[in-house]
Amino acid sequence: MGIMGFLRERMGKILAIVIGVALLGFIAEEVVRSGSSFFRGDANDIGEVNGEKIPYVKFNERLEQSTQQFKQQSGQNLTPQINSYIQETTWNQYLTELLLNKEIDRLGLIVGADETTSMISGNNPDPQIQRQFVGADGQFDKAKLNQFLSYLQTPKADAKQIEAWGDFVKQLIAAKRQQKYMTLVTNGLYVNSLDAQDDYLAKNKLANFKYTVLDYASIPDANIKLTDADYSNYYNEHKPEFKNQQELRSFEYVSFNAAPSKDDTAAVKSQVDKLLADFKATPNDSLFVQINSETKAQLVYQKKGQLEPKLDSVMFSADKGFIYGPYLSNGSFKIAKLIDSRVGPDSVKARHILLNPTTEGGLNKALAKADSLKKLIEGGRPFAELAKNFSIDKASGDKGGDLGTFGRGAMVPAFDDAVFSAPKGALKVVTTQFGVHLYQVEEQKGSSKVVKVAVVDKPLTASSKTQAAVYSKAQSFLTSLTNDNFDAQAKKANLPIKNAEDVSGTSASVLGLDNAREIVKWVFKSDKGAFSDQVFAVGDQYVIARVSGIKPKGILPLDAVKKQIEPAVRIQVKGKQLSDKFQSALNGASSIDQVAQKAGSKVTPLQNIVFANPVIPGSSAEYKVVGTVFGSQPNKLSKPIEGQQGVYVISLDSFINPAQLTNNVREKQTLGQALSQRSQGQVLDALKDKANVKDNRAKFL
Structure with a gap:
């Protein structure tokens, strides 16, 4: 009775504990199975914009479409670099749509039914519609459009065509909404008469002045000892410049070269040598190439300049059946046979x-x-x-x-x-x-000699024996590593440590590694100081990496940019010293010649400089210097100006004013067009800058 009473009294608590443990087990199982965590967010989302999630599946569909379009339009092979470009472009397009659509919805911009009809079949259809339906003269054919629209209404209409047309119309409507939004923005821009007058003067008002300069290079870098205060002053003055738009990471790595050995080279050449007699005797060159060559190229006639240089120099003067090689070209041993030659049209x-x-x-x-x-x-x-x-x-x-x-x-x-x-x-x-x-x-x-050449190639690759030996060395190095001996072990193995700085999460290649995608994915999942738990195979290299730096999104701390800003900090310190030197020379001086004499510099006269093109001839653009000139009074010595190449002192001689602007219409139109063109990109940049964007692409792509 005692036990039963105890159980009855505490059954509620016991059930709660049992259910809680069961739920916890269920949750843990889901976490392990899906690879996600309640603390890490949904593993199915490739990103998030202002709280709106971007499912990986949806983004990947868009990415597949972009990839297929690129392949169809360019005909290029997809390298890691091209894949990275397509991914980045698709991502930016996706972000743009999300951000613009949110603003469009907030403003209540719509495309009504009548407007849609007019856009498709009105007197002046959308340009995209017009491009789809053209006649023999290359112009828009309204009859063709009407015929197609009528076909879509018939029972014979293909379901896929109907679906594709519906998607096309949706895209037109979305583009029209975005156009309305941009029109609202650009219609709110205005160029007034003062803007036109300022622009006219900036392009036509001339300044004649003299300057003297002390170059930063006049002070050796070794004479400048930078302090923490120097770094802090520069950092605080330029802090907005250190805003990181996306997380960047750096890593160090060592690589073991698994390039083909001398034995591998000899073995591949021997393979090609054995094919020579059969290649010469075969009655079916095309079939021989298909069976024996790594590159299954179709045999076609080619004109001079289309063959690779080694063949181009011999095949056009050779007899039919001539065989050239074996020769090494583009990482392969090759033999080539002249099948035929003739004269054909150009x-x-x-x-x-x-x-x-x-x-x-x-x-x-x-x-x-x-x-x-x-x-x-x-x-x-x-x-x-x-x-x-x-x-x-x-x-x-x-x-x-x-x-x-x-x-x-x-x-x-x-x-x-x-x-x-x-x-x-x-x-x-x-x-x-x-x-x-x-x-x-x-x-x-036209007419010229053309040749048909069959080429059999065998790529020069490392044998499995060579690869295994090099991999074993890399694996041995990896097992010797601890948290703090990466540098020491690399030195012991006589391996140079290479650096990949400021890599984005979607990078496909880095300095020295053409296809480093797997390494980059590992880097973005690891902590600073961690070394890879595996040997990465990248081309003919086996790579072991260590995360050396993490720059989070947002304003970077001083420590993260200290190395980057060191040259600029040194220039700033030199500028202070040279400014002090000029300031001393300015004391008691009444002319720029006296200043130059005291400072040990020379005076250079300049004529006909305009504000809109602030270039010092023989030097570079000097915005501060030319800006100071156009804000000066004649025959007045300026204070020291820290420019791009050195510290300047200027003295204005005179201005030459242009003829009075009597009609500013053209100036206003030109400025307005430039402003309108810039505004669209600037609107998108502003929306992206303001948005809270989470980018998880590094985990997926």
Whole structure:
């Protein structure tokens, strides 16, 4: 009974404890499973702007779109540097939209239904609409737009097209709202007559003056001993300049070079040597390249200057079947074979009809359709008409398939080789990565010798044996590290310590490391002084890093910028000494010549200097000096002026005033346009500066 009574009395407390422990266990399990923490915030958010979270999934969708657009428009390979650029651009666009939309919503700016209709199908549609629907003359075709809008209303309309059009219209509306906001801002700007008069004088009023200068370089750096007070004075005077817009970190690292050894080089060259006889004898050079070469390049005719220099100098005078190599080029051993040479046109004018095998039901059906179109053209149907109706390349299709005149190498290899090999006027079909092309060469211009060269390459890479040996050294170095012996161990191993200063969380490369993304991600998750818990493989280097500095977002403390500002502090201290020297020379002096004589400097006369271009000839821009000139009275000695190159004393001779400004309309218009153009960027900068932005990209990208 005693035990049961005890349990009854305390059952509430016991249940509370049991439930609490269970909840705590559940929470801990979620934290471990998701990798997040209640104290670190939501791990699914890549950022936050004024309390509005940016989900990683949404941002990544936008990033994927930007990446695909870049690839389509540029055709470039995505290097770590390009990826970093795309990420940064996409992030800034995302921030801009969030900040502007918040201001737009606050002001209640909308785009009404009638305005949307007018923007799409009114008398003067939005420029983006007009660019999408152009006729054969390259001008906006209203009939084409109306035909497309009618199609969207029919049961035959493709669901994906409807969705894409809806997204496009949403983008138009969003852009229109932003345009209205910017118009409100720019309409509030005003340039008055006094502004115009000041600008006119700044550009046309001339000053004639003399100056004498004591260069900062006249005092050796070794003679300047900087004190804590010197640093503090400079820091306090320039504190706003040390505002960090984003967190920056620095790290030190040592690297172990895993470049190919002599044995590796010999082994790769031996591989290429063994291919020589077979390469010379093969009846199918293209297949041989596809099987044996690291680079699966299509074999095409090339003109002089398109081959790499080593081949360019020998292939145009060699006989068919000639083999050059093995030779080392761009990190690979190569052998090259001259397959053929001929005389061909330098440029061609061509047109095409491009078909998409996917939408045509497969490659065979696309080829069959191309053949049908070819027969129609041969039977008298206009090429241009069929191009407009059937080509998926709308840019050329609307111009009758016209691709213009282009030189060899301007198009993708398969198409390029086809059009430069085709006789004028013939209708031909070729397949490329873009689809099936029915093409016709309309004109051929010029002629020169071209060659078709097959190249087999084997990259010179370190063997697994070499990599393992170097990795073992790096791993051994890592295991020898403690919290305070990084420098000592590097010195013991005769390894130079390299520095990566002020790295952002999204940096893809740093000094000496082209693809350092994984290292940067580790650095931004670690504490100052920590060394990496793993060996990072970066190209042919094995890297071990240590976090050497953290600069948080916001105004940086003096300690964080002390090294950075040291040259400027030294200049300021020199300036004080040189100013004192000039001040002593000014005492009792009545002319600038007397000042220069006392100070041991010389006098230089200057004429026709304008306020808008404050450059001292033979020196640099000296804003303080020229500003002082235009605020001076004639024949008055100035106080010492600490400029960019040294400390100056000036004496104004005279001003030459321009003709009276009688009509300031043009001046006001010019100033107003410049002000309007600057304002849009400045508005965005002001919104970003005011916003509370949390950037977590370093954890995700």
